[in-house]
Amino acid sequence: MNLDDFAAKLRRATDIVFFTGAGISTESGIPDFRSPGGKWTRMRPVYFDEFVSSEEARVQAWQRKKESYHLYKEVQPNIGHTSISDFEKRGKLLGLITQNIDGLHSRGGVSDDKIVELHGSDRTVVCLSCRKEFDPDEVLASLGEEFTSPRCDACDGLLKTGTISFGQPMPQAAMQQAQVWSEAADVFIVVGSSLVVQPAASFPVIAKQAGALLAIVNREATHIESLADYSYQGEIGEFFRQLNPLLADA
Numbered sequence: 563m564n565l566d567d568f569a570a571k572l573r574r575a576t577d578i579v580f581f582t583g584a585g586i587s588t589e590s591g592i593p594d595f596r597s598p599g600g601k602w603t604r605m606r607p608v609y610f611d612e613f614v615s616s617e618e619a620r621v622q623a624w625q626r627k628k629e630s631y632h633l634y635k636e637v638q639p640n641i642g643h644t645s646i647s648d649f650e651k652r653g654k655l656l657g658l659i660t661q662n663i664d665g666l667h668s669r670g671g672v673s674d675d676k677i678v679e680l681h682g683s684d685r686t687v688v689c690l691s692c693r694k695e696f697d698p699d700e701v702l703a704s705l706g707e708e709f710t711s712p713r714c715d716a717c718d719g720l721l722k723t724g725t726i727s728f729g730q731p732m733p734q735a736a737m738q739q740a741q742v743w744s745e746a747a748d749v750f751i752v753v754g755s756s757l758v759v760q761p762a763a764s765f766p767v768i769a770k771q772a773g774a775l776l777a778i779v780n781r782e783a784t785h786i787e788s789l790a791d792y793s794y795q796g797e798i799g800e801f802f803r804q805l806n807p808l809l810a811d812a
């Protein structure tokens with residue numbers, strides 16, 4: 563299947579699901595995780611059980627947030643984010659399943675009720691004991707040069723950004739919604755993910771097994787490339803610059 567054939571399928575599709583990873587945000591200036599120079603090539607993740615059990619791990623995790631938070635505040639959505647939003651405007655977007663925590667899909671125009679964030683969001687801080695939410699700006703502003711990890715002002719519980727760390731339970735509502743959309747999609751499009759992290763990476767396979775046309779748009783081949791009905795290996799921005807004119811009257 564070539565791009566013209568794929569575009570013809572998209573013009574007829576009514577229940578398209580997008581599944582995105584960090585690769586869709588690199589052209590906005592946010593490094594991904596596993597490309598050369600990616601986040602996990604420069605630092606080791608802080609696992610959830612470490613965060614809960616070690617003050618040193620919590621301080622390290624909050625120090626990283628302090629350093630990266632300004633980046634997320636300044637970055638802008640790119641053509642990948644806005645192109646997905648255009649599918650919603652055409653009434654073709656059943657839902658968007660993202661692994662990203664940067665909030666760029668929402669800022670790129672996709673309605674919040676059309677997005678599930680499988681790995682949570684960097685746009686909130688939560689108490690791990692009573693679930694009270696806090697404004698990240700205020701929490702980060704309270705951290706001086708030397709700081710102890712922030713605690714909840716209601717129950718003295720541990721505060722953590724709203725992202726899902728390795729070893730942390732997945733958000734059940736988001737997982738259930740992703741399952742429903744994956745089973746109902748007529749076209750399921752993976753954009754910018756290495757598909758190495760489970761259980762998130764199971765949704766493209768679920769969609770394919772449920773009868774969806776599976777497309778994968780990514781710089782490098784993934785381990786399920788053989789399942790894809792359509793595969794584009796290249797830059798995401800370039801992909802949408804080529805695709806969008808073919809959908810103009812869709």
Ligand code: APR
Nearest residue numbers: 583584585588594595596661754755756759780781797798
């Ligand atoms: N165009 C096309 N592909 C790109 C681009 C780009 N501009 N930039 C990066 N990519 C591709 C990379 O080649 C890589 O295959 O996007 C993929 C990003 O993969 P990862 O860095 O592994 O990111 P992701 O798949 O989102 O990771 C999943 O891992 O650490 C956890 O919670 C984290 O949500 C994340 C999860």
